[in-house]
Amino acid sequence: MRVSQLFGKTLRDEPAEAETVSHRLMLKAGLIHQVAAGVYSYLPLAWRSLRKIEQIIREEMEAAGGQELRMPALQPRELWEQSGRAEAFGPTLFTLQDRRERAMIIAPTHEEVITSIVRANVRSYRDLPLILYQIQTKFRDELRPRGGLIRVREFDMKDAYSFDPDEDGLDNSYRAMVQAYKNIYSRCGLPYLMVEADSGAIGGKDSHEFILLAESGEDVVIQCATCGYAANAEKAKSVKPPQKMESLLPLGEVHTPGIKTIEDLARFLGVPKSKTLKAVFYWADGQVVFVTIRGDLAVNEVKLKNALRATDLRLATSQEVEAAGLVAGSASPIGLKGIKSVADDSILLGFNFVVGANKPDYHLRNANYPRDFAADVITDIALAEEGQGCERCGSPLGQARGIEVGHVFKLGTRYSETFGATFLDREGVQRPILMGCYGIGVGRLLAAAIEQNHDEKGVVFPIAISPYAVYLCPLQMNDPQVSQAAESLYKTLLEEGVEVLYDDREESPGVKFNDADLLGLPVRLVVSSRTLREEIVELKRRKEQKPRLVPWAEVSVTLKDTLAGE
RNA sequence: CGGGGUGUAGCGCAGCGGUAGCGCGCCUGGUUUGGGACCAGGAGGUCGGUGGUUCGAACCCACUCACCCCGACCA
Structure with missing residues (x-):
């Protein structure tokens, strides 16, 4: 190709719109052109690069036994009502009406359709296992697109779906896909991290993400340099340091004028934060939830959401807190009535905690579970953080930011049951197919590759994906x-x-x-x-x-x- | 949705009541050629939109739209 003929111009001035490195460089080098927030055209150079990535993906999918097909982006909303995901996606789902006023959506992903296709085409265990994939444009009306191609509203994604008769089969398919993913990133010349991931409220058991480390990344990864444990911070576990054994002291009130935060409280009373209990109020699916966690730890909202099986979770407003009869800054799990409560299991690792007294300017000393208070749910809802101990080997954990460029998932029978995708096994028994799903954002992979491979002068393309x-x-x-x-x-x-x-x-x-x-x-x-x-x-x-x-x-x-x- | 910011030429910006400018890029001619050359001439803008104030609005006011950043949100 001759540069004199090439469509797309390089810019001399830094594009003011872009802050993220990959976004800036892609605009400056004439790779992309923005059409709307989170909507871009790929100019010829970027398109060449993307096609190379796609080709690598195709080859590895085929090698893993995948068959390529192509599903529509335009789908009846009804299908999504059926799976319950119209509501789950909410405003992220692009919705429209056709001329007959039938509600349609533009698909953000394809579990519904693929399951319908498979239901119509799979009858017997002899038809399984099966891995189907496509590379196709997805549409998600993200509340905030950002970082050029990092988070967009229209994007190309390779999505693969596996279908197996049993758990062992699903494990095999999952392993094959994981291996294919590893091959894909390696062939692209991109060092990646495979981490344990949260599978969400409606997901299955196993889930892993593939992360490219980059400062501009949206995800935080917790990892252990010693044993190799790595997980998305949403999912990560860590050792919560236990407190020394103490004999239980009697509960007693203490005057704490103007003290509202854990920092102030610990300093005022001269105790470590780990000897206090923090109260946090959430609004989960329309009700206030009282969350208790040890003062040295932070709440992991994803874990909390899962513990509550909530679809909608956010911090409660002060009005909601007040209406529930709670005193922010001095709220207490003691004497809590009629309010759903969740406690982190760190409350079991300590004695004689300082807690709120549920009246302004007072706290209580020497609160102990279960002597003084109860909780509806006690489980791990703490955010793992850098410096805490690795749950597997005890070494201090590290923390890094990265971009999620792939996600694999064991779905189980979530969709096959909803859509009746079943098969007859050897014994003639009808059973739901076990599914897995596996995604790679193609454009995001290119952006992440640039985040990872550049210097002050520009991009430094790995050869496999260079235009x-x-x-x-x-x-x-x-x-x-x-x-x-x-x-x-x-x-x-x-x-x-x-x-x-x-x-x-x-x-x-x-x-x-x-x-x-x-x-x-x-x-x-x-x-x-x-x-x-x-x-x-x-x-x-x-x-x-x-x-x-x-x-x-x-x-x-x-x-x-x-x-x-x- | 909350907070912050920006919309003036393809890109980067100035102008902030008197009818639009600079740098880069672009076009023509000439001179140049190892790290974003130089000279001369030129093209290009309903100043995001609508309404208002004013003799007069890019500039003031109101509304609105778009885009960026932080947060919330988010397979």
Whole structure:
């Protein structure tokens, strides 16, 4: 491809809209064009890159036994009412009416449709196992799209679905998909992290996410460098340090004027935060929930949501708290009546806690469970944090931010039961099919790859997903010797099947070098009157500072070696 | 939805009551050519929209729309 013909311009000024690195670089390098919030066009360079990613995904899906198909984005809303997900997705679901005023949706994902298809086509255990996948555009009306291609409202996703007759089969399919995912990221040249993930209120058991570490990531990962434990912070567990055994002391009131926070309380009374209990109020599906957790820990809302089996959870407003007869800042689990209560199991790991007295400016000392208070549910609802102990090996946990670029899930029979996707087993018994689902955001993967692979000058593409492999850069196009040499090298490389972007513009060297660095193709070849005199070509890897000088006759061999080593 | 911010030429910005400017990019000609060259000439804007105030509005007021950031939310 000739740069003079290429559609898409690089920008000299930093686009003001973009803060996230990948967003900024993709706009600046002319890879994408924004149409609306969270809606982008892919320009030719980005599209090449995306197609390469898709191709890798396809190959690995096929290798894992997947069969590609294609489902519609436009679907009857009825299907989603049936699965209960119209409500679960809420306003995130793009909704419209057709001319007959039938309610339609534009699909955010495809469990409903794939299950319907499979129901119609699978009768017997002989039809299983099955892995079906597609690469298709999804639509989600996210409340806040962000970071260029990181979180968008229209995006391409590879979604795969597995169908098995039993748990063992599901385990096998899951393992095969996990392996395929690992292969995909490796082949893309992207170091990834596989972490345990929350499967949500309606999910199945196992779920893992594939994360590319990046500062701009939306997800927090908790990991143990010693034993390798890694989990999304939403899911992660950690050791809650136990307190020393103490004999239980009698409950007693203490005056705490103006003290409302745990920090102030601990300082005022001269006790560690772990000797206090924190009260937090949530609003779960229309009622106030009283949450108790040890003062040194924070509530993990995903765990809490799961513990409550709630679909809608948020912090309660002060009005809601007041209406429930609670005193914020001095609320107490003691004497709680008529309010749903959840406690973190950390309340079992300590003695003689300071708690609220449920009247302003007073707290109670020496509260002990179960002597002084009760809770409807006691379970782990604490947020694992950096520095806490690993649940598996006890070593201190680390914490990092990352971008979720893949998610695998064991769905079980959630959808097969709803849609009646069953099969007859060997004994002639009708049973629901066990399902798994497996997603990769293609555009997000490209964005995340750029987040991970760039420097101050621009993108540094891993070769497997780079739009082209080589940037051929003649410096004086008006010098016939240079342009002829460059033309002939271009043709040779094309004939040899090298993917080359040929900068045939009559631009100054600075412009060309800067564009080359910005776009970040793995190898740059420079032809100039100077190199021509010495019968060499300058070959520079984007990752390295220093170029190599290669004799003209050896260019194509050396180039191929270099590309093979990328 | 709450908080913050921005809408003026393709991109980056200035102008903040007197009828629109700068840099980059773009077009023409010439000179240049190893890290975003130079000279000369030129094209390009209903100043996000609507309504109001005013002799006069890019500028003041009201409403509205869009976009960005933080949070909430989010397979």
